[in-house]
Amino acid sequence: MFKLIKTEDKARRGEFETPHGTIQSPFFMNVGTAAAIKGGISSPMLEGLKCQVELCNTYHLHLRPGDDVVYKMGGLHKFMNWHKPILTDSGGFQVFSLAKLRKIKEEGVYFNSHIDGRRIFMGPEESMQIQSHLASTIAMAFDECVENPSPYDYVKNSIDRTTRWLIRCKAEMERLNSLEATINRRQMLFGINQGGTYDDLRIRHMKDIKELDLDGYAVGGLAVGEPTEVMYHILDVLTDHMPVNKPRYLMGVGTPSNIIEGVARGIDMFDCVMPSRNARHATVFTWDGVTHLTNLCYQLDDKPLDEHCDCPTCRNFSRAYIRHLFKSGEQLAGRLAVQHNLYFYNTLMEKIRENLDKGTFSEFRAEYSERLSQKV
RNA sequence: GUGGGUAUAGCGUAGCUGGUUAACGCGUCAGUUUGUGGCACUGAAGACCAAGGGUUCGAAUCCCUUUACCCACC
Numbered sequence: 054m055f056k057l058i059k060t061e062d063k064a065r066r067g068e069f070e071t072p073h074g075t076i077q078s079p080f081f082m083n084v085g086t087a088a089a090i091k092g093g094i095s096s097p098m099l100e101g102l103k104c105q106v107e108l109c110n111t112y113h114l115h116l117r118p119g120d121d122v123v124y125k126m127g128g129l130h131k132f133m134n135w136h137k138p139i140l141t142d143s144g145g146f147q148v149f150s151l152a153k154l155r156k157i158k159e160e161g162v163y164f165n166s167h168i169d170g171r172r173i174f175m176g177p178e179e180s181m182q183i184q185s186h187l188a189s190t191i192a193m194a195f196d197e198c199v200e201n202p203s204p205y206d207y208v209k210n211s212i213d214r215t216t217r218w219l220i221r222c223k224a225e226m227e228r229l230n231s232l233e234a235t236i237n238r239r240q241m242l243f244g245i246n247q248g249g250t251y252d253d254l255r256i257r258h259m260k261d262i263k264e265l266d267l268d269g270y271a272v273g274g275l276a277v278g279e280p281t282e283v284m285y286h287i288l289d290v291l292t293d294h295m296p297v298n299k300p301r302y303l304m305g306v307g308t309p310s311n312i313i314e315g316v317a318r319g320i321d322m323f324d325c326v327m328p329s330r331n332a333r334h335a336t337v338f339t340w341d342g343v344t345h346l347t348n349l350c351y352q353l354d355d356k357p358l359d360e361h362c363d364c365p366t367c368r369n370f371s372r373a374y375i376r377h378l379f380k381s382g383e384q385l386a387g388r389l390a391v392q393h394n395l396y397f398y399n400t401l402m403e404k405i406r407e408n409l410d411k412g413t414f415s416e417f418r419a420e421y422s423e424r425l426s427q428k429v
Numbered sequence: 430g431u432g433g434g435u436a437u438a439g440c441g442u443a444g445c446u447g448g449u450u451a452a453c454g455c456g457u458c459a460g461u462u463u464g465u466g467g468c469a470c471u472g473a474a475g476a477c478c479a480a481g482g483g484u485u486c487g488a489a490u491c492c493c494u495u496u497a498c499c500c501a502c503c
Contacts, residue, residue, distance in 0.1 A: 082464095084464085084465070086465055086466095087465090091465075108464080110464085110465080112466095113465090113466080116466095140464095142464050143464085145464080146464045146465095147464090147466085149464090150464090150465085150466085151466075166466090167466035167467080168466070193464075196464095198464075245464090271464080273464065274464095275463090276463045276464090277463080277464095284463095302464090303464095304463095304464040305463055305464040306463055306464085307463045308463070311463070324463095324464060325463050325464080325465095326462085326463070326464085326465045327462070327463055329465080330462060330463090330465060330469090331461095331462060333468090333469090334461085334462065334469070334470090336461090336462075345459080345460080345461095347458090347459095348458085348459075349457090349458070349459095380457095382468095384468095387468095
């Protein structure tokens, strides 16, 4: 149940009630693809980083350890010892990212495991069954994420198939939620809007899936190769057609600026690998912009990563020390940087919410939107 | 002391039947990273080839001397 508390122009401040607790929106979901945040962050540590929701991946967990294993272990919450909301991605994106190995048909997608190469099939029903086994709070629909740019006719056919898949997802989810043996019988289902970079297809697809009255709606297929301006334009024309009383999720986005701009266009939920992946590659976010920690200028720098940050990393360690850890290949380097970046992202969302509460989001946006993505 | 061997970027090496801007790995420096298969990827700087002399149109490559180090034997 999503409650809209306040708006400022198109930006929305809300509360999202789930069986695993209430989420304050807008919010960022911390990506733990294989039931783990990469970089060595355990669930109790994640609690200390202001994380509200963790995201896990259907495709990866299906392959390893197997969703049957997670089911027998009592579901993802118990398995990971994370008791706040979890969103599972459907595996649809892997159809796109593992494109070399796939074959898309009406019934679903055939592709090869990246682990052992074996041929596997996933369709809407399979994705829902796996996500039901994982027992996440929110399940995502099984969609096709087309690359940008793609030919108009291809995208047109693709969104119609994605709609047909969504109808099957909904039916299968209702069936699974009615079963006694299901761990989370109140699992929610989000639909995913596609349509490439074509305004009319985006809007048409949104109208089609809106009729299914799902628990939330996501915008997929953005930040996959198109210029940032194109992504903003799609959001500009699309969010007016999204349900007002349902959470809106911009999938896989993005930089701190992208998130601020997304909120400004009416988005409530985000997820991205950027804070964790960049951290593992020694790039950290600060309130003054982005910086690369292995740069020589930090060799003798006694300051924390960010002087305004009170994350566990910044409270304890200097840039010089963390730079040394990176140069030495120590695993601790990645962990300290990931802790900082996730805390930064979650704090960014907190500040966005505070500014929405105060009615000062537009000022916040003007001050930070560009600044946070510049290089220090 | 005698015989043999090696000296090429910060380090470890390739090139050594002589022929345009001396190659590779590591390291260094910088950049990339958007619903995470990949501990990742891209690029740059850096050596007048131990020193000196000689042969040759031309030498890191062939010859001589010196120096340093390595191995074996006294």
